Amino acid sequence: MTRPSEDDAAPPLTPPLSTYLDQARHQRKLAPRTLQIYEDGLRRLQHYAGADGVDLLRLSIQQARRWAGRLHRDAGLAPRSVALELSVWRGLYRWLGKQSRVELNPFDGLRAPKAGKPLPKALSVDDAVQLADHHDDKAHPAIEARDACIVELLYGCGLRISELTGLDLHVTKASAGWLDVAAGEAQVLGKGSKRRSVPLGGKALQALQAWLALRPQLAAADEPALFVGRRGARLQAPQVRLALKQRALAAGMPAHVHPHMLRHSFASHLLQSSGDLRAVQELLGHAHITTTQVYTQLDFQHLAKIYDAAHPRAKKK
Known part of the structure; x- marks a missing residue:
């Protein structure tokens, strides 16, 4: 959290703020x-009170709201830092209330502005193609074919990692998902137990055929899972993450x-x-x-970069 700029002179805290801080230091x-x-x-609270001529023991809800707004607007604190600051102020007034020094907590119910949801990270088209086309000649042929197929299904079909690991070779009563190579589809079980059909592109089908040809080298005889580990059992999510990271x-x-980055x-x-x-x-x-609309923002970022790089009006002098 950024320190208040008004605290450069570091004035001493006055009671009851100094007492509350000592209590937090020694008792808690x-x-x-x-x-x-x-x-x-507490220093920022003291600064606001001094600047506005407000007695902290008589702070009104309206004044508390104005100060909460200043945290974000004037002090430039990020939503998370605002939330921390408000938590300190609420704690102070809760403590004062227990001592019967204030009748109400003016910061009860005040919440920080919501932090903007970060956009999901995606590879560039060139990087995604480079990853999909990568071939490791030193790897075990079956492992190489398996990992190449995993990349194709994650990037080429947009599968979640749980949908990928849940795929079986053929449909059974216990299957969460399965392949229909003849139809060029995968049936997957997504969030909320909702089933959907996902088309398999040409590259994904090629990678599947290559993996299926070598799968018997790793898979146990009765293992229904499409993707298996070195011991022949169904591949688990941590194993997929590690294999993808290494690749x-x-x-x-x-x-x-x-995996979710490829999705x-x-x-x-x-x-x-x-x-x-x-x-x-x-x-x-x-x-x-x-x-799904979050991807329109990613698309706009892509277009904005093209504009900045190519349009005459975007070039900086």
């Missing part, structure tokens, strides 16, 4: 970092690659090419279109 034995957050918050490093990817890349690249948000929603298995 808070960690040094937590104590610093408390002190920063991405070997392929020279610029950032840590995880994001699938959606983003498909939307860039087609512009069909509803189709992307259906392929991803999103229950609500608002979940």
Whole structure:
């Protein structure tokens, strides 16, 4: 959390703020970092009270709301830092209330502004193709074929990792998902136990055929799972993450690659090419279109970069 700029002179805290901080230090034995957050918050509260001529023991709800707004607007604190500061102020007034020094806690019910939801990270088209085309000649042929197929299904079909690991070779009563190679489809079980059909592209089908030809080298005789580990049993999510991480490093990817990043890349690249948000929603298995709309922001970022790089009006003098 950024320290208040008005605290450069570090004026001493006055009671009851100094007493509350001492209580937190000696009785609650808070960690040094937590104590610093408390002190920063109390100093800012003292500054606001002094600047506005307000007695902290008679602070109104309206004044408390104005100060809470200043944290974000004037002090420039991020939503998480605002939430920490308000927590310190609420704690102070809760403590004062227990001592019957205030009649109400003016910060009860005040919440920090919601932090913006970070956009999912996606690979560029070139990086995604580079990862998909990577071949490790030193790897065990079956492992290499399996991992190549995993990349094709994650990036080429937009599968979740649970949908990928749940795939069986053939449908059974216990199957969460299965392949229909003849139809060029995979039947997967997504969130909320909703089943959907996912088309398999040409590259994915080629990778599947290559993996299926070598799968008997690893799989136990009665193992129904499409993807198996070195011991012949169904591949689990942590194993997929590790295999993908190692493959991405070997392929020279610029950032840590995880399975969901390939799903994001699938959606983003498909939307860039087609512009069909509803189709992307259906392929991803999103229950609500608002979940899919985040990829329109990724698409806009892609277009903005092209504009900045190419348009004469965007070039800086």
